[in-house]
Amino acid sequence: MANDEFLADDLDDEKTIEFIKGYLPQDLKGKFTDDELYYFLDVIDEYYANSGILDADPDDEGFIDIDLDKVVDYVIKEAKKDKIGEFEHDDILFVVQGEMEYADSLE
Numbered sequence: 001m002a003n004d005e006f007l008a009d010d011l012d013d014e015k016t017i018e019f020i021k022g023y024l025p026q027d028l029k030g031k032f033t034d035d036e037l038y039y040f041l042d043v044i045d046e047y048y049a050n051s052g053i054l055d056a057d058p059d060d061e062g063f064i065d066i067d068l069d070k071v072v073d074y075v076i077k078e079a080k081k082d083k084i085g086e087f088e089h090d091d092i093l094f095v096v097q098g099e100m101e102y103a104d105s106l107e
Contacts, residue, residue, distance in 0.1 A: 016102050023098035047074045071096050
């Protein structure tokens with residue numbers, strides 16, 4: 001991957017993180033550090049890449065059904081395994097939904 005692509009990915013991640021911060025409910029706004037949010041973003045991307053979701057056929061309306069609970073469970077499991085911390089399902093659900101909303105906003 002060329003340096004330009006890395007820079008574009010970093011900028012996109014930065015925009016995604018800012019969107020997620022704005023998406024989080026007030027009581028969660030200070031709960032996660034930027035490093036944790038970047039980590040969650042990487043793990044969400046990893047889940048999508050490894051789960052086969054990206055290869056799934058869209059439905060008649062062009063949508064792919066993504067089980068958010070599976071994404072959340074994966075993020076929580078990886079965060080615990082990587083010693084990032086232990087997180088509540090509902091809290092991570094907002095992060096996953098925020099990432100998805102941001103991706104949808106780009107279409």
